[in-house]
Amino acid sequence: MPGRGSKLESVRVAAVILAGGQGRRMGGADKGLIEYQGRPLIEWALAALAPQIDELVISANRNFDTYAAYGHRVLPDTLPDFPGPLAGVLAAMQAVAADWLQVAPCDTPHLPADLVARLLAAAQRANVPLAVAADAARVHHSCFIVRTDQRDNLAGYLARGARAVRHWQAGLPSTTECFEAACFANFNQPQDLRAG
Ligand SMILES: Nc1nc2c(ncn2[C@@H]2O[C@H](COP(=O)(O)OP(=O)(O)OP(=O)(O)O)[C@@H](O)[C@H]2O)c(=O)[nH]1
Incomplete structure (x- = not known):
């Protein structure tokens, strides 16, 4: 990972942008393609993340060509029926050549x-495989x-029929890193877009 601190240079980091949901609260819209301030939401996430990592993939279950046009690999879920965000995480953990996702x-x-940089540093400082x-x-x-060496752990969790992100995370040694709340303003329903 060029041009960053010495700790970061020794590990490879990939990122996945999760765009594989059903967007039910948005009337079934593909949320990544919804426009916010003149640009699809996926472009905001790409602009923020691409400069920070070595490899980026997009987790999507429809509109593959539209997402592929951004020049990154597009990964459909390997589990059927929209099982939730962890399906996209698993597909990415199995596909990327990186130490961290x-x-x-x-x-x-x-x-x-x-x-x-801050999540990775927090995980390394605490010597844990997860920083939230x-x-x-x-x-x-x-x-x-x-x-990414936690991929088998995640595959096992999903194979048992479990789906909740927070419960999977609770089973791993982990730490948290605190940011400004405004960084996580997100869009779940049409009125969120109007407010943003
Ligand atoms: N790959 C994948 N991603 C998902 C899945 N379900 C949700 N996500 C993603 O996980 C993130 C958080 O999910 P939600 O905010 O609930 O999004 P959503 O499922 O599209 O929206 P609702 O149907 O309204 O709950 C979003 O970025 C979704 O695209 C899924 O089954 N597969």
Whole structure:
């Protein structure tokens, strides 16, 4: 990972942007392609994350050509029927050649420019395989960095029929890193877009 601190140069970091959901609260829209301030939400996430990592993939289950046009690999879920965000995380953990995977949702346009560096540093400092983003009020479970050697752990969790991100995370040694709350303003329903 060029041009960053010495600790970061020794590890490879990939990122996955999760855009594989059904967007039910948005009337079934593909949230990554919804426009916010003139640009699709996926472009905000790409602009924030691409400069921070070595390899980036997009987790999507429809509109593959549209996502592929951004020049990154597009990964469909390997589990059927929209099992939730962890399906996209697993597909990415199995596909990337990196030591760590940064996970971020596509519906969060103001991700911090130092997200990856700070989450990775927090995980390394605590010597744990998982660091989850937080603000002063709450933990943002869908924004985290995880060591890719946890892929079998995640595959086992999903194979048991479990789906919840926070419960999977609770089973791993982990730490949190605190950011400004505004970084995690996200879009779940049409009124969120109007407010943003
Ligand atoms: N790959 C993949 N990603 C998912 C899946 N479900 C949700 N996500 C992603 O996980 C993130 C958080 O999910 P939600 O905010 O609940 O998004 P959603 O499922 O599209 O929206 P709702 O249907 O309204 O809950 C979003 O970036 C989604 O794209 C899934 O089954 N597969």
